[in-house]
Amino acid sequence: MKILVTGSNGQLGQCLQKHAKSLTLFDFKFETLESLDLTQEETLNLYFEKHRPDFCVNCAAYTNVEGAEDNENSAFQVNAEAVHKLAKLCEKFKTKLIHISTDYVFDGLKNRPYHESDKENPINVYGASKFQGETHITSTMNTYFMLRTSWLYSEFGHNFFNTILKKAASQHPLNITTEQIGTPTNANDLAKFILHLIQTDSTDYGLYHYSNKGEATWYDFARLILEEKNLDQEISLQATFSYPTKAKRPKFSVLDKSKVLSTFAIGIPHWRESLVNLLKEVG
Ligand SMILES: NC(=O)C1=CN([C@@H]2O[C@H](COP(=O)(O)OP(=O)(O)OC[C@H]3O[C@@H](n4cnc5c(N)ncnc54)[C@H](OP(=O)(O)O)[C@@H]3O)[C@@H](O)[C@H]2O)C=CC1
Numbered sequence: 001m002k003i004l005v006t007g008s009n010g011q012l013g014q015c016l017q018k019h020a021k022s023l024t025l026f027d028f029k030f031e032t033l034e035s036l037d038l039t040q041e042e043t044l045n046l047y048f049e050k051h052r053p054d055f056c057v058n059c060a061a062y063t064n065v066e067g068a069e070d071n072e073n074s075a076f077q078v079n080a081e082a083v084h085k086l087a088k089l090c091e092k093f094k095t096k097l098i099h100i101s102t103d104y105v106f107d108g109l110k111n112r113p114y115h116e117s118d119k120e121n122p123i124n125v126y127g128a129s130k131f132q133g134e135t136h137i138t139s140t141m142n143t144y145f146m147l148r149t150s151w152l153y154s155e156f157g158h159n160f161f162n163t164i165l166k167k168a169a170s171q172h173p174l175n176i177t178t179e180q181i182g183t184p185t186n187a188n189d190l191a192k193f194i195l196h197l198i199q200t201d202s203t204d205y206g207l208y209h210y211s212n213k214g215e216a217t218w219y220d221f222a223r224l225i226l227e228e229k230n231l232d233q234e235i236s237l238q239a240t241f242s243y244p245t246k247a248k249r250p251k252f253s254v255l256d257k258s259k260v261l262s263t264f265a266i267g268i269p270h271w272r273e274s275l276v277n278l279l280k281e282v283g
C-alpha cells in the first residue's frame with residue numbers, strides 16, 4: 001500500500017515519520033514543501049499520475065495563526081485552494097484522503113465540548129481558511145477522514161510546548177493566558193491514530209473530532225510543563241487573563257470525542273498523562 005504524506009517536515013509529519021518506521025509493509029512517501037508544493041498544480045497532477053497513492057495524509061498547511069491575519073492570501077492558497085486541488089486528485093485516482101483540521105473553525109461561544117454536528121463560525125483568518133478547505137473536501141469526495149484536532153504539540157517543530165521549554169531554558173519569566181479553554185493534544189497520539197486508520201484500511205469515512213482527553217487553559221498547560229521539569233520554583237509563571245494578539249482565538253474549543261471513540265477500537269490518553277509521558281521520553 002502506497003501512502004503519500006504531504007508537509008512531512010512539519011510537526012505532525014515528523015511524528016508520522018517516527019511512528020511509521022516500524023510499519024515496514026507499507027510504502028510511505030514523505031514529501032515536503034520542497035519536494036511537493038501543493039500550490040503547484042502541474043507538479044501535483046504529475047505526482048498523482050506517477051505514484052497513484054492509496055492514501056494521502058495531508059499534513060501540509062499554513063499554520064501561523066498570527067501571520068494569517070496579514071497574509072490572508074497565503075493562508076487560503078494552502079489551506080483552501082490547494083486542498084481543493086488535492087481532493088479532486090484524490091477523487092480521480094481513488095486515493096483515500098486523511099486531512100487534518102482544527103478547533104479554530106469554531107467561534108468558542110459554547111460552554112460544552114463541540115460535536116461534529118455543531119455549526120462552524122471561524123473568528124480568525126487561519127480558522128476561516130481551514131474551514132474553506134473542509135468544505136472543498138466534503139463537496140468533492142466521499143472517501144475522506146477529516147480529523148479536527150486542537151492545540152497540537154510534540155518534540156518537533158514550532159509549538160507552544162517547545163516555546164515554553166525554550167523560554168524556561170533562558171530563564172525567561174512567563175506570562176500565560178487563562179482566557180481560552182481547550183485541549184492540548186500530543187501530535188504523537190494523533191499520528192498513531194492516523195496510522196491505525198491506514199493499517200486497518202478503515203472505510204468509516206467522515207468527519208471526526210480527535211484531541212487528547214480533558215480540558216485546560218494555556219496557563220494550565222505551561223504550569224504542568226514547568227512542574228514536570230521541576231522548574232516551577234525557578235521560573236516565574238504569571239497567569240494573565242488577556243495576552244494581546246492580532247488574531248482572535250475561540251474562548252472555548254474543547255472537542256467532543258464520542259464519535260471517534262465509538263467508531264474505532266482506540267483509546268485516547270488524557271492530556272496530562274500524554275504530556276508527562278512525552279516529557280519523560282524527551283528528557
Ligand atoms: N499545530 C497545531 O496546533 C494544530 C494543527 N492543526 C492542523 O494539523 C496539521 C498539521 O499541523 P502541524 O504539523 O502542527 O503544522 P506545521 O506548520 O508544523 O507543518 C505544516 C507543514 O506544511 C508545510 N507546507 C506549507 N505550505 C505548503 C505547501 N504549499 N505545500 C506543501 N507543504 C507545505 C510546511 O512547510 P514550512 O514549515 O517549510 O512552511 C510544514 O512543513 C495542519 O493541517 C494544521 O492546520 C490542527 C489543530 C492544531
Ligand SMILES: Cc1cn([C@H]2C[C@H](O)[C@@H](COP(=O)(O)OP(=O)(O)O[C@H]3O[C@@H](C)C(=O)[C@@H](O)[C@H]3O)O2)c(=O)[nH]c1=O
Binds near residue numbers: 102103159163175243
Ligand atoms: C507564547 C505565549 C502565548 N500566549 C498565548 C497566546 C495565545 O492566546 C495562546 C496560544 O498561543 P500560540 O500562539 O502558541 O498558539 P496558537 O498558534 O493559537 O495555537 C493554535 O495553532 C493552530 C495551528 C491550531 O490549529 C490551534 O488548534 C492552536 O493549536 O497563548 C501567552 O499567553 N503567553 C505566551 O508566552
